[in-house]
Amino acid sequence: MNRMIETIPSAAMDALCRYHWPGNVRELQNVIERAVIISTGPVLSVDVSDLKFPKAGHVVEETTSPKSPINGGLHDVLEQSERQQILKAWSSATGLWRA
Numbered sequence: 001m002n003r004m005i006e007t008i009p010s011a012a013m014d015a016l017c018r019y020h021w022p023g024n025v026r027e028l029q030n031v032i033e034r035a036v037i038i039s040t041g042p043v044l045s046v047d048v049s050d051l052k053f054p055k056a057g058h059v060v061e062e063t064t065s066p067k068s069p070i071n072g073g074l075h076d077v078l079e080q081s082e083r084q085q086i087l088k089a090w091s092s093a094t095g096l097w098r099a
Contacts, residue, residue, distance in 0.1 A: 003036055005044045008090070012046035016086050017079070019051045025089060032086075032093040044090070 008016075012035075021028055031050065039045040 003039065004042060005036060005039060005090075006042040008044045008046070012044065012048060013086070015048040015051060016046065017082055025085065028086065028089045029093060032090045036093055 016028075016031070023030075031046065032044075034050075035044050035046040038047070
């Protein structure tokens with residue numbers, strides 16, 4: 001299978017970055033691999049309905065807001081790290097499908 005994925009829609013990237021990934025990197029890799037398989041063109045088609053986000057009424061306890069001055073820098077570092085992991089997994093997955 002020779003797939004060349006050139007872009008990820010911003011809505012899909014946002015969903016991938018927001019998701020908690022309880023299955024860790026393996027779950028992320030599986031989602032990316034599946035997306036590559038079902039994509040028909042150069043745009044990655046991620047089925048975000050498979051991701052189980054907490055319900056809107058579900059309250060997650062936090063001692064401080066992610067954007068508070070105390071941990072704002074940490075939040076930015078974590079966000080960048082998550083993005084790099086997603087891109088790394090995506091790159092690995094797309095590399096698997098190039099023959």
